[in-house]
Amino acid sequence: MNTFEIENLNLYYGENHALKNINVAIPHKQVTAFIGPSGCGKSTLLRTFNRMNDLIAGVKINGSVKLDGVDIYGDIDARKLRMRCGMVFQKANPFPMSIYENVAYGQKAQGVKDKKVLDNVVEEALRSAALWDEVKDRLHTPAFGLSGGQQQRLCIARTVAMKPDVILMDEPTSALDPIATKKIEDLMDDLRKDFTVVIVTHSMAQARRIADKTAFFLMGELVEHGDTKQIFNQPADSRTHGYITGDFG
């Protein structure tokens, strides 16, 4: 079963043809990694999944992106789409409020007021992000008091609290040290039980460790995608082989 099905997708930033006829399916409740050298279009493709590119002037898109069979570039509410497809960015971006308020924010914005319900959502989300034990005694202190790695897990908790179907992650560990990175990678096994996860990463080792599927991009083209083991052990395309063996990139 696939969460996303992308067919003949082309994206242009003005004259720059940034995604070239992309065809790929993103399987349900698995982790899919996008790899490839800088500028190959990984983040651009990730942003098409929740229509974040709509916010950039001069973008033109054609082809189809279906989420659970529905064309997300058809007549749909982009705000609702973004609630179904939460996003975690390279740099942790907590709101300037308490840990608790960060996680409760989305539910409150949806009109949830019941304190017990909110308490439960906050605890559950912080547990899912493996942060509960570290913060349970300081929930009402500012989120900015957390370390960088904790802030990133808080952002994951904030996303999880919205109960999305999909979590999109754009280089979520590139600003973190190896220990904080490992904590986030360890989370993936739990996240994939409940969510479809798509992660852009510069680290091939990370893709190997955490992804069920890997897609390799080069200059706007999807060169190859498949099971992570196959991509790294028996790539079908010489360009994939060249990249993973360090010939370029």
Ligand SMILES: Nc1ncnc2c1ncn2[C@@H]1O[C@H](COP(=O)(O)OP(=O)(O)OP(=O)(O)O)[C@@H](O)[C@H]1O
């Ligand atoms: N907001 C934007 N406006 C105009 N062009 C953009 C924008 N974002 C990306 N591009 C261009 O689109 C192409 C793909 O960029 P993108 O950021 O998707 O690549 P990437 O593989 O994610 O790169 P990196 O690994 O460096 O983040 C590049 O040529 C880039 O310059």
